[in-house]
Amino acid sequence: MxxxxxxxxxxxxxxxxxxxxxxxxxxxxxxxLEALQVENARTAGWSWQEIALLLGVSRQAVHKKYASGRGLLRREK
Amino acid sequence: MFERFTEDARQIVTHAEEQARRLRHRQVGTEHLLLGLLSRPETLSARLLMARDVDHERVLAKIVQILGDATGGDIDAEALETIGIDLSAVREKIEEVFGVGALDRGPHRNRRGALLSGRRAPFSPDAKKTLELALREALALKSRDIRDGHILLGLIREGESLGARILVGAGVDLPALRAEVRNAL
Known part of the structure; x- marks a missing residue:
């Protein structure tokens, strides 16, 4: 110890x-850990909504934290 | 930015990224680019460097001497142990999936503002500058491609970086090397 x-x-x-x-x-x-798993999920084609559901947070929260600024101008799934 | 890099030049950059990860360093620096340049012995820059007794093994030893290999990372393993979490066990599981060093770097924002995990090590400002200078050297020499020699020229011009200082420390005369690379390109 x-x-x-x-x-x-x-x-x-x-x-x-x-x-x-x-x-x-x-x-x-x-x-x-969260950043690794979120990135992995995005790479695998998961939507922000699906990721948010499993993390137990709102879609907006996970999008705001991880998505690029330009993402707000795009239509996000 | 890498579209105009030759296959050798790309491999050099990839090798630099791999070395930074393997050593668990937080960023890919000019010192890792130097390792990249030395990873392909048949290239012009590697031949010129090895003629000056600068080789991969020697540079790697120097980097570890200066920066250490950050094995263990910056998370307080002792503190986690007090609540029953064995960080080395967690690290082992995570590295099985995400590769060596994945837990040793915090998330960072890229230029577009996206938060990226520490899976890949970002380029240091010096390393970015070196690659930009490589592009400028290629333009100045009217080369359509960015080759290994241009990266070496970039490294020499970004003279204060660790990569260049390691060369100087090994007794390399940077202006003479620069002239020789330019002649050979």
């Missing part, structure tokens, strides 16, 4: 610094 993991279990994971660090690392991981 690493020092940090040892520290966390010693402290019963109540140390906010340990917990917050974990959240930050997890967010970074999620951002990267």
């Amino acid at each position: 690493s020092d940090t993991a040892q520290l966390a279990s010693d402290a019963g994971s109540r140390d906010p610094a340990v917990g917050l660090r974990a959240v930050r690392a997890l967010r970074l991981l999620v951002e990267r």
Whole structure:
């Protein structure tokens, strides 16, 4: 077990610094995973609507985050 | 921009991208372009560089010495371990599907504003400049194609970049090399 993991279990994971660090690392991981999976789905021909449905967000949210600016001028499926 | 690149020139750029990914570097830099130039030993630029004792192995060693290979990435693996997530196990699964280094680079926006994953490493400003200069060198030399030699000329002109500095560090006289490439093109 690493020092940090040892520290966390010693402290019963109540140390906010340990917990917050974990959240930050997890967010970074999620951002990267999401970008990989969204890109993969688009490459496979998925629509924004289909991607949004599986991510549990609105079509607008996923489109705004990932689509190119020019995409707004095009008709998006 | 790559339409006018010869097959060799394209392979050089592809090799540069592969090397950046393999080393888990965040961007494709001029140092990776230099590796690309050395990946095709039969080309003019590789022959001129190897005549100066600059080879792929040596440049790769130098790059790793300067930049390291970012194995492990920048995600805090220890912090994830405290909540029971084994980052190396996650990385292994993801790399099986998306290739080496896919988790080591954050998403980035391309010129058109689309958010792209870190699957491909983007070109650094220096590397982009080098490729633009390659195009200009080709135009100046009235060449219809952009060849490996033009990329090398671009790299020499973008003289402050890591790729050029590695050449200087290896004792290469850049102006002399530039003259020789231009003559041979």
